[in-house]
Amino acid sequence: LYGLRVVAGGQATGIEVSYWLLALTVFLFVSLAFAKRCAEIRLQSGRSPIRRGYDASDLPALENLGAVSGFVSVLVLALYINSQAVTLLYPRPWMLWPVCLLLMFWISRVWLLVRRGRLHDDPLVFFARDGVSYAVGALAAVLGLAASL
Numbered sequence: 001l002y003g004l005r006v007v008a009g010g011q012a013t014g015i016e017v018s019y020w021l022l023a024l025t026v027f028l029f030v031s032l033a034f035a036k037r038c039a040e041i042r043l044q045s046g047r048s049p050i051r052r053g054y055d056a057s058d059l060p061a062l063e064n065l066g067a068v069s070g071f072v073s074v075l076v077l078a079l080y081i082n083s084q085a086v087t088l089l090y091p092r093p094w095m096l097w098p099v100c101l102l103l104m105f106w107i108s109r110v111w112l113l114v115r116r117g118r119l120h121d122d123p124l125v126f127f128a129r130d131g132v133s134y135a136v137g138a139l140a141a142v143l144g145l146a147a148s149l
Contacts, residue, residue, distance in 0.1 A: 002029035020080040027073035028107075032123045034066025035110055039119045063114065070107035074100055095147035099140045106136045 003026045010017035041059050054062065078100050080086060086093045109132065113119040119126055127133040 002032075018085070020076065020083070020085065023076045024073050024080070027069050027076060031066045031070035031073065031107065032110070034062050034069060035114050035119060035123045036121070038062050038066065038114045039117075039121060039123070042114075042117045043120065063111065066114070067107070067111045070110065071104070074103050074107065077103060090147040091149070092147045095143055099143050102136050102140050102143075106133065 003022060006022060006025050007017055009015075037054055038059060041054060041056055041062070044056070078097075081093055081096045081100070086096070090096065110119070110123065110127075113126075
């Protein structure tokens with residue numbers, strides 16, 4: 001549903017949402033949705049059954065699907081950076097390549113935290129309070145700004 005929020009936000013502001021942004025956000029948010037489900041399964045372990053249609057035995061598959069979805073979002077970003085659209089928007093698109101590494105680091109960290117049982121409930125709430133996430137976001141913003149100057 002976060003992908004719908006991106007589209008609705010674009011409509012509300014009159015900004016056209018590119019297919020690149022839509023693809024990136026869909027895969028990234030699917031990854032975070034799987035992270036939330038995995039965290040729920042881990043928290044429910046040994047207690048009453050989960051009411052979302054998932055079983056504790058689904059955990060390995062959900063972890064794999066979530067990690068893969070996250071890394072597909074990195075692939076979408078890499079393809080975007082290499083596209084003609086970027087050369088029209090950014091004078092130095094090569095400065096965006098480290099953003100792929102930052103996103104890979106962040107997604108890997110998300111899934112390590114999930115596997116360790118340290119991600120509880122909503123990943124967006126967790127990362128809104130996470131200093132490492134802020135640092136990754138700040139570095140990505142600086143790289144994006146540097147590429148546009």
